[in-house]
Amino acid sequence: MSGPVRPYVITGGRSRPSRNVLALESLVATVPGSAPEPGGLNREQQRILTICQELLSIAEIAAHLRLSLGVVKVLIGDLWDLGAVLVRPPVPQAERLPTTLLEEVLLGLRQLR
Amino acid sequence: MASANSAEPRPAYLPDTVQSAVKILVTGPFGVGKTTLVGSLSEIAPLRTEETMTVAGTDVDDLTGRPDKTTTTVALDFGRITLNSRLALYLFGTPGQQRFWPLWEDLSRGALGAIALVDARRIEESFDVLGQLEEQRIPFAVAVNTFPDSPDHPEDELRAALDLLPEVPILRCDARDRRASYDVLIDFVDHLHSTAVLELQR
Numbered sequence: 001m002s003g004p005v006r007p008y009v010i011t012g013g014r015s016r017p018s019r020n021v022l023a024l025e026s027l028v029a030t031v032p033g034s035a036p037e038p039g040g041l042n043r044e045q046q047r048i049l050t051i052c053q054e055l056l057s058i059a060e061i062a063a064h065l066r067l068s069l070g071v072v073k074v075l076i077g078d079l080w081d082l083g084a085v086l087v088r089p090p091v092p093q094a095e096r097l098p099t100t101l102l103e104e105v106l107l108g109l110r111q112l113r
Numbered sequence: 114m115a116s117a118n119s120a121e122p123r124p125a126y127l128p129d130t131v132q133s134a135v136k137i138l139v140t141g142p143f144g145v146g147k148t149t150l151v152g153s154l155s156e157i158a159p160l161r162t163e164e165t166m167t168v169a170g171t172d173v174d175d176l177t178g179r180p181d182k183t184t185t186t187v188a189l190d191f192g193r194i195t196l197n198s199r200l201a202l203y204l205f206g207t208p209g210q211q212r213f214w215p216l217w218e219d220l221s222r223g224a225l226g227a228i229a230l231v232d233a234r235r236i237e238e239s240f241d242v243l244g245q246l247e248e249q250r251i252p253f254a255v256a257v258n259t260f261p262d263s264p265d266h267p268e269d270e271l272r273a274a275l276d277l278l279p280e281v282p283i284l285r286c287d288a289r290d291r292r293a294s295y296d297v298l299i300d301f302v303d304h305l306h307s308t309a310v311l312e313l314q315r
Contacts, residue, residue, distance in 0.1 A: 023223055024191075025134040025203045027127065054126035057134060057203060059191055063160035064124050069189075070164060088133055090223050099313060102306040105135060105225070108196025109302060113295040 010044050011074040022073045024059040027088040028052050036082050045075050052085060125157045127193075127201055134201040137298070138221060138251070140209045141230035142238035146258040146288040147206035148190040150230065153294035154204055155192020162189050166215055187213050189220075209242030217249060226252035226305055228297065230288070233263040236274055243275060252308065254282040254301045280308070 008015055030052045041049070047065050056064075062072040079085045139147045152159045163186050190206040207213075207220055207227070221227070227246055231239045239255075246253045255275065257263075266274070268283050277283070282304050286297040 023136075024205065024220070025136045025201075025223070027131065027134055027201075029129070051124060055129055055131060056124055056126060057193075057201075059162055059189075059203065059205070060124060060160060060193075063162040063191075068163050068165050068186075088131075090134055090136070099306060099309045101135065102225070102302060102309055104200055105196060105202060106299065106302050106306055108200065108202070109194070109295065109299050112194065112196075113292065113299060 008071065008074075010042055011071055014074050015070055016074065021089050022058060022077060022087065023090050024057065024069060025090050026058050026076075027055050028058060028061060028076055028085050029055045029088075031084060031086055034084050036084055041079075042075075044071070045079055048072070048075055048079060049084060055088075125193075127195060128198060130198040131195065131201050132199045134203055136203040136205055136224050137301075138205050138207045138224050138227035139230065140207040140227050140242055140246070141258075142209050142232070142235075142242065145209075145230040145232045145238070147230055150228070150256075150258070150286070150288035150294050150297075151190055151192040151204045151206050153288060153291045154194060154298060156195060157193050159190050159192045159206075162191070163187065164189065164216055166213070185212075187216060209239070209245070211241050211245075214245060217245065221249060221251050224251065226254075226301065228301055229253050229255050231255050231257050231271075231275070232260065233257050233266055233271070234260065236271070239275065243277070252305055254284055254297075254304060256284045256286050256297045256301075258286060258288045 030049050044065070044067060048061060051061060051064055058072055058076060059069065061076070062069045065072070076085060076087070080087050139150050141147055148159060165184050165186055167184050187208060192204045194202045194204070196202050205220060207217070229239065229242055229246060243255075255277065257271065271283055282300065284297045284300050287293045
């Protein structure tokens with residue numbers, strides 16, 4: 001059916017992704033040539049693969065496809081498990097507020113101002 | 114594999130060289146100017162996404178007669194700045210009302226910090242969100258969004274009224290103005306950097 005369904009119907013009822021490192025700002029891109037058989041994916045997963053042919057964050061994918069963030073995280077976790085997308089996780093918080101990262105942010109902002 | 118029936122416009126993609134992204138939250142009460150600030154800073158037209166949240170019916174003041182749990186939808190407006198060829202910054206407008214706090218854990222995880230917008234005409238509406246930032250130990254600065262009829266509170270009065278610790282910066286901005294908004298963001302990241310350097314030296 002193509003009408004509206006409750007949000008988590010398309011994730012098979014799951015509200016948590018298979019990988020818990022996914023954040024709103026995680027960057028996602030389709031792995032070229034790796035697309036699984038389309039029959040094995042639901043419509044929303046195919047839409048994600050289409051829109052992620054270049055790099056976007058999870059939040060952007062959700063906004064463009066008008067899907068809730070939680071649903072997109074679950075679906076991208078599945079696609080990642082299948083090897084269909086590459087995920088660039090956010091900067092790891094090995095130490096709280098690493099100064100070099102903040103310097104890089106500051107420099108970038110000053111150049112753009 | 115672009116589908117023939119795809120009506121979606123082509124998104125503004127990040128350069129393929131970008132390796133990672135950081136985020137800063139922009140929070141404050143309803144109507145304080147979060148989306149305006151995000152829009153002034155963002156290189157893309159601000160996007161809106163939604164998250165569903167389960168809440169106890171009794172805590173929701175705008176839904177009546179539902180004693181059981183129910184779901185509510187929270188809209189998040191956000192923007193993006195590509196800082197250099199390797200790093201991107203996302204700015205998430207984050208609702209400051211208490212009933213949205215269940216979402217904060219997920220939203221704030223990994224955030225560099227938060228800019229708490231305050232409307233000088235109604236500072237009491239920011240008390241809850243400032244408490245939440247302190248409780249969640251999220252580094253933050255207060256940015257007083259200037260409206261044409263805003264009273265001009267001296268900083269010490271504002272600091273006392275908002276009960277802020279001395280290390281929390283109070284910045285002023287006009288969220289409609291790109292340069293003023295950039296100055297707030299730069300001052301805040303500069304503050305985070307100075308704090309991080311001090312912590313390293315301890």
